[in-house]
Amino acid sequence: MSTNKTSSGFGAESKWNNPVSFQKKGASNQKAALTIGEFLKNSCDQMAIGVGPRSHADCPHRVTSECYSPDDNASLDDVIAAAYRQVFGNAHVMDFERCKELEAQLRNGELTVRDFVRGLAKSSFYKQRFFTAVGPQRGIDLNIKHLLGRAPHSQAEVSAKIALQAEHGQEAVIDSIVDSAEYLEVFGSDVVPYARAWSSPADLATSAFPLLAAIQKSFAGSDSARGGSSNLISSYASGLAPRINVPSESIGVKPTPSFAAGRFASRAPGVTSGKDGAPMRGDSYVFFGLGQREQETYQRCPGDSTDQLNALIRASYKQVMGNPHLMEFERAITAESKYIDGYLSTREFVRALGLSAEYKRRFFETNAPYRFIELNFKHFLGRAPKSQAEISEHTKILAESGYEAEICSYVDSVEYQTTFGEDTVPFARILSENGRSQVAFNRHLKLAEGYAASDTVQTGSSLVTSVATDTVPGGWSSTTTRINRTGTQSGAADPTKKRFRIVVSAQAARSRQRTAGNTYLVSGKDMSSQMKYIHSRGGKILSITEVM
Template identity: 55%
Template sequence: MSNYRSQAQVFGAGQLIDGPISYSRRRTRSEEAAVTNDSFRNQGTSQALDQFSGDDETSLAMAIKAAYRQVFGNVQPMESERSESAESRLRNGDITVREFVRIIAKSDFYRSRYFDAVAPHRAVELNVKHLLGRAPSAEAEVTAQVSVMAQGGFDAAIDSLVDSDEYLQTFGEDTVPYPRSWTSEVGMPQASFNRIAALEQNFAGSDTAIGGSSQLLENLTQGYTLMIKVPSQVHRSGSGIGGGGVARNAFTPVKRNTADGGDSAPLRGDLYVGFGLGQREQETYERCPGDSTDQINALIRATYRQVMGNPHLMESERSVTAESKFTEGTLSTREFVRAIGLSAEYSRRFFESNAPYRFVELNFKHFLGRAPISQAEVSEHIQILANEGYEAEINSYLDGAEYQQSFGENTVPFQRISTEDGRSQLAFNRHLSLAQGFAASDSIQSASSLVASVATNSVPSNWNSTTQRSNRIGATAGTTEATGKRFRIVVQAQSAGGRQRTANASYLVSGKDMTSQLGYIHRRGGRIVSITEVI
């Protein structure tokens, strides 16, 4: 075994295949293929390029195996997960190796692991690794790819790499992509070697086992030198690095403090799972003509889950009349959402029991699928609630242009967690603060999660700690003012069950009792005229 191969294996670059693989039905190399024996000698490697003829079934199998191993990040697909149609077309000469690479990179198998389940920066660095055989060279390259991904989507990001001049000049039409940075290619900086080492980590693991967060983001933005981390098993089985006399403990073994379950988890390494969102692209439900009974029941369950904040509802707490009308088709999905929002159960859970700020922020989450953007937006809805009442507050969301544009008449509202054009990072963090966890219920917490963040236009303090929730018993009134202050509430009163409002009445309450007093007033049918602080 050559000295080069020994060093590569120490750094996690060992391969099951001896060298880069090319395959062509034309029996001759593509004119665009740049990888030759001479170029490899110039790169300081003794590996030879294997060129196979199209009638060699063994060579075809090796080319396909190499493509899956490289593009899928050392994850072996099951038979049912292979792109058999693309394999057949490659065998028949209908497509080149480059087109085969494109097809498997756009497959559901690849997308579910390296796009849907990871952060955008992680998706880019893996795309570059799998399709160009190297790590990103600069933050500008990552930013450009993130922009392509945001504007054109997943397929556009794959095409931009497979159709690039770099891909064609390096691999051409017939060569399977392979890790290039290990060979210290001419003109490639030393930093690229360290970065590919950070991405590879070990030759026995897969890219899905490392996690969903970027491995290079901090390095690319700050520009410091990455330390090479060697897998711990190297220290147990190796005696050094290529006979160069380097001590066995010269490098620190890779240590992972957490495990994401690897391929055994249904949502492998998904960053959004940690934030309680389940997945980046939230599942949507839309009423369509001809829906079966089971489909309608699924729509009803999804509506309750979204509007009622992931509750467990008893039969007596469901809006049975509205369900019946929705099933019969006399209510649209939007009107069914409205009926639940105006129900006594929604009022009891989120209006009577919560601080006003908490009630408003949950309305945004339940009906518009997002967090409030600004203090002005929250204040507007507080005024609607105070001046026009509960029903007007609920209707203001459902009758707004944003609801119509986002969901229309037939789609159940959902968490719009995906980063949208023009949406700030601050708004994204606020949404995470409201999410709390996909196993939790919005009715547990009564204090506002965002009052300080919205008032000061700052990042919420609890956006990245969604597993901890405030207990209702220990919750504050949802105000940033000291609880010892006193307030005068002027109310136009109305007795329960009565039709006539009486003359104005006033209440003098402390800050800590504000929530319970407002709940009492609303239950009595009172209309709040003003709230002023008593100095």
């Protein structure tokens, strides 16, 4: 049995050897299963299989290591401290930032350690640092690190979580991890998650060690201070294990060539595996999805049902507020009521959202003026600014006539009324249009952060150099937050959300894909547009198979 001694340092060795646990005595451990993972674990517990080394085929959801969980106050304090340190990424938590209500419920036996960890991961402190302030790829990397004690196995696993986040929100991602069979098997209900990849356990691939080292960087720093972009993206794209800078390099000793350049194999399909370890391609059309997809449009029609009106309202918030996570008190309730009752058209409802205090707080008070105007173009006209003259015109409106005049200048423009009219919610106009230069496509990709990102992440301008010099923006094709936004899941029941692999050969020269044979991973919804794109460039489709 492992002891409950708190590690004196923050090193990997002490974390692995001394997992911190606590169990409130007298509290029943046999509760009704609320998730599939809990049901499987309860079923395995009733099979009386001994803990320790065993065949996972006997029951893959049984906890493989158990430790005595004390219930004294000192151990409880250690558990709370360890949970904050692990879940918040070694961040410094001020007294007023602590989750006092969750701590009280844990002390009273109303919550298990697992539920306490879930609550911390859903707190405003966590969302502010690891959802709003980082790109989706980086956010998922940290979610898995904090809650499962390892790095993601592959881009397929990250993509599945990003799709879940885009469709159901950040809390659904947290629940999917904490309720997973992997979490229950490794940590159970009483153990605080810890970095478990350092000792190469049997259930992890060898690549888990360098991948976790690449995320961790050092044990003295905080995850919230290491930037908003993923540092694993090149490893997933190339299939190469990230290099670990060992201290011996300072005296001239370097890793062997086989270590420095060795490829790692994807892990066999398991509890959390995406079941597809194909390397990513640096193709924005394939993985970003905007270029190949006809954007969904939402238009109000006479006789729309309540559900249809609610869908229009959600689409309006998503477009105008930049894909936000809105609390109930942040919504424009009065404008919603008028819109539902027919007193406001869709255009007037969009105007009301743009003039709301929440929009002003998110994009005017916290951003530079140039960034604010960029986002106004994106939110209300569905495109990036065309030129410096256009930016200067709106800067003058903002300076001379004020905030309200700036918002109304978009909604009342001829372009808005011609493109969207009175009843259509603005959408991303990413496809080529007559009268728009080709560079508009690149600028839109630079300005857009992906289907799962929020426009509040960045406060500085993305296009100031590009628009001023009339050039293609740098980094538009390789931004971390744009990789694999297909919104698909392996084995999905909905045909439009199934994932398919298209193998292509003999594409024309000078195309974006220059290899002899290419592999595309696309959703069922994008199948037609992707095939059209392949055929238009002389490609020959060899096979189409569903990724399970």
